[in-house]
Amino acid sequence: MSRITFSLTKKRMIKNITPWLFLLPSIVILVTFLIIPIVEAFQWSFLDYKIIAGTSEFVGFSNFKEIFSDELFWKALVNTVLYVAIVLPLNVFLPMILADLVNQKVRAVGLFRVLYYLPVVTPIVVAALMWKMLYSQDGALSNFLVGIGIIDDPINFLTNSTTALMVVAFITVWKGLGYYMIIYLANLQSIPNQLYESASIDGANSIQKFTKITMPMTVPSMTLVSVLTIINGLKVFEEIALTTNGGPAGATTTLVMYIYDKFMNLEVSIASAAGLVLLVLAIVASLLQMRLTSKREDDLRA
Amino acid sequence: MDSTKWRKLLVYSLMIFITVITVGPFLYTLFIALKSSGQGIYDGILPTDPTFTNFVYAFNQTDFLQYLWNTVIVTAIAVPFNLLFSSMAGYALARIDFKGRSIVLTIIISTMTVPFQLYMAPLFQSAGELGLRNTHVGLTILQISTAFGIYFMRQAFLNVPKDLEESAYLDGANRFQVWFNVAIPLVKPTLISLAIYTFTFTWGDYLWPLINTTESSMYTLSIGLAQMSQNFNGGNLKLISAASILTTIPSLLIFIWLQKYFISGQTDGALKG
Structure with a gap:
């Protein structure tokens, strides 16, 4: 009798412990290298933490007061918003056009999908260096624009304060085209073909089909792409650090550049406070996504 | 016409x-x-x-081979571990009903919103305390199990039919056997997508290696290239271009090799997810 109860408890114990065994490696790794550092970042933002001495003192909100009264912080915030505003419309519409093109039933379309995806798998350092050459005063872009008469004299787009942020944003767009194209492509392939067929019967042309069927049917992808663009855009770093390094005269200093500079100056508490501002912005964007796409909400509740 | x-x-x-x-x-x-x-x-x-002189110079006149070696090691650790650990955790969260599942899932999904730049300073300190600075393992810690990977694998497991797994249980298989022998083969396209994501991210990662590496013997290709380009207007642009092309080739080859699975796996996930 007691043996039976024992083996039953043992069985139940194994049953209870199994999911945690599956989760164990990930939990250990994520707690050590993700959860604990996040919690510490929250703490540090309310401390005056000296990373080398290892001493700290509670200072309340004074780190936040300091960044909110720092002109460079506001400039970084404005630049971040401007940067996202440049990238957003391009990210929403260009990949949609690409997806529509590579969704055509024509030969070699698979090859074009691969060619459009190449920038996505390119290391960001390489992408930044390539564009830095293209954007330089003697580079191809200046030559081309002078050649067709859009600008009079060759310029270095990255050291010009009016063009710097825009051309840096274009590197991001270039690198993301293929990624967002795939999201749209999946969406396009789920649109029933009958819609297009009946539109053809009614005499609709390609452009009408695109604006009246394709665009409305890809609204879910547009939402997803917008939110991903905003969340990734808030975190932009490499494209800028490797091309303009925040210059000229702070014209491309974004929030993450600001955080990075504070970190390099060992002002880790200030960096953490600015990081929290970044987190709040990312959360707002994510909440927006959850409100706009009910599917994601279901996942959270599952 | x-x-x-x-x-x-x-x-x-x-x-x-x-x-x-x-x-x-x-x-x-x-x-x-x-x-x-x-x-x-x-x-x-x-x-x-x-x-091809500039390509030869890239090998001879810089530490390109050392950077390449470091990058290969880091990637070779990160990819298999992320696939293994993420698919284990994702399976438990998709298929096993247990107390605390929704809390674990909510925490994992929430961390996906947190920008790396928020916690990089505490992580930098922890890595130092754990003896991970200037080590290959130290460069992999962001990739050996990822919240994104777990979520991605969970979605894939949710989308494959349960029937095969149930008949395996009737044959007396345990959870681990079912996961490994029955469920894993069904999510192969998603695993390949995750492998490409992890490869691409680790191969090209910049910010974490930049702060966790202080010795030039531990530089990855990204850091090495960035260092070379410090004197960008100097005469070494051809050399940098050659090194850039060489750095990109492995990513391109792996992507072209696996793209067939990749693009279909990704679209499946997006369609059903």
């Missing part, structure tokens, strides 16, 4: 135009790398006297 032919012509012209934009920068860089010492960097687009 009838209207279908015109349409095709238009589609192909547009597709080729976009190809110029997506592939053009690679060719531009390749051409600079192929220019001989007699030709200026920006002196025409095509190399007049193509040479």
